[in-house]
Amino acid sequence: MSAENQLRFVVEPHPSPTPIDQIAIELVNPVFGRVFSDHMVTIRWTEGMGWHDAKVEARRPFEIEPSCSVLHYAQEIFEGMKAYHGEESKISLFRPRANARRFRESAERMSMPQLPEATFVEAVEQLVEIDRAWIPTAEGASLYVRPFMFASESFLGVRAAREYIFCVIACPVGPYFKSGKSAVTVWVSDQYTRAAPGGTGAAKCGGNYAAGLIAQTEASARGCDQVVFLDAAQHKWIEELGGMNVFFVMDDGSLRTPPLLGTILPGITRASIIELARHEGIVVDEAPYTFVEWQADAFSGRVTETFACGTAAVVTAIGQVRHATGEFRIGDGGEGTLTQQIRTKLTGIQRGKMTDPFGWVHYLSRANCPNNIG
């Protein structure tokens, strides 16, 4: 066992936490990513010293130099996960070890130090426990947890930084799409791509998002909610959305999703849907699919449903598809039957309302939870 596994978290609770009645107000219809809980977790990494200074404290601004490396060279990665208030006021996370592993893989790709997976999970648990009063109980609501890491060394020069800060913050969230509508409209970008072979498409790094924003702006200008990105080499193969993976339901009842060949983010929701569907006897093909095929299959009825998936929006039907030369509809333009079934099953497992045959639900131990709140 290395010293890294023996990191102790120093807990310094907020001197004046948000009163319970004020939190209750904040938890009514929270706008995604605007309201944050009282605390944060930080762990530092310095070359030669490794991981140190693990802390749970009041959320506060960072003090960084203008020469802080991340501001110039974008060494930054993040994760997104949710904490739920389940039955009997039990608190759970969904597959946090999968996020921990992906975070390590993203770090490796971005030449950043790898946080031990157990430490990642403990950091998330520490924040969720201390801010458990911030977990909404309403249908469809949860506490969104955002672990991230950035290069904090002050220097200009192109090399991997020698100092990093790992941090976890959290915000109460309701449904991801404001309108709460049953299906979204997507824009297929034929001009911009998000990831190229050999690039960082499979790493969850901020830079991928920065590169995709222009296409998102284009989508919004055309009345679309999200962008569908095609492959960088041929602008032909469907890859994924800006922050979600994509599935197609075929008329024989099977599912199809683009394979993970390095340019697509390996979504935990994607992996869970594949496992869940196969468990139910549904055939899932991880096979390349072109935009032209999608369009033809939507017209012919060979594709009956299409949905996007990710932690934030879980499972969201795609009803309408716009592109440079026209648009087409999927099915009747609303949420299809299989999409709805998968969404209900997955959210049911996540929220502890349905049995979890996969061991995905990770309960926080009640030992550390004060029982006078929540």
Ligand SMILES: *Cc1c(COP(=O)(O)O)cnc(C)c1O
């Ligand atoms: C985070 C993310 C997803 C979804 O991953 P989940 O683990 O399911 O939340 C899909 N695509 C991109 C580009 C992402 O950043």
